[in-house]
Amino acid sequence: GESVGLHLPTLSVQEGDNSIINCAYSNSASDYFIWYKQESGKGPQFIIDIRSNMDKRQGQRVTVLLNKTVKHLSLQIAATQPGDSAVYFCAENALYNNNDMRFGAGTRLTVKP
């Protein structure tokens, strides 16, 4: 079946470096994507979203890139800080079809001081 998945289960970076977390999706009907951050013992926290009519969206220190041709989504975190250490999930949805978000498995980001 169609699914959302992540390329890398773990990522370790030095404080101050940029981080890139990747996600592949296979549902061609998906038109809305979200990146979530989940810290240990907490619920997912919305970071940034992007609709399929865009290929790039920037927030504070974060950028999401969407490549619909290869069904690939990435999250870039600039100047990664220890507080960025968490599991990052991508999620996808076909907004005009349903309300349920389909989550990827997650990538654990560890920031070394």
Next chain:
Amino acid sequence: EPEVTQTPSHQVTQMGQEVILRCVPISNHLYFYWYRQILGQKVEFLVSFYNNEISEKSEIFDDQFSVERPDGSNFTLKIRSTKLEDSAMYFCASTASGRGGSYEQYFGPGTRLTVT
């Protein structure tokens, strides 16, 4: 900042017992959701709720599950007869708008359900 709250934080129950997980969504939100996350696995959608009825549900949300908004502030998930495989973290979420709108979901901290 407004937040979604959930109680209890941890619930231990015996197999076959009924459990009710409670959530208080953000007060001006209109769409409500339950998700679950089995330890070490993906977050999985269970159900969405709008205008006092279920709008979507997943294959996980079978007849053992039900949701209710009994009093205009609480949003509950009931599992009628728990099974061992129901052990998971259950997250409630809410959004101000749903289909076609901004989908910024606010998640609660979760309830860890342990079925023994």
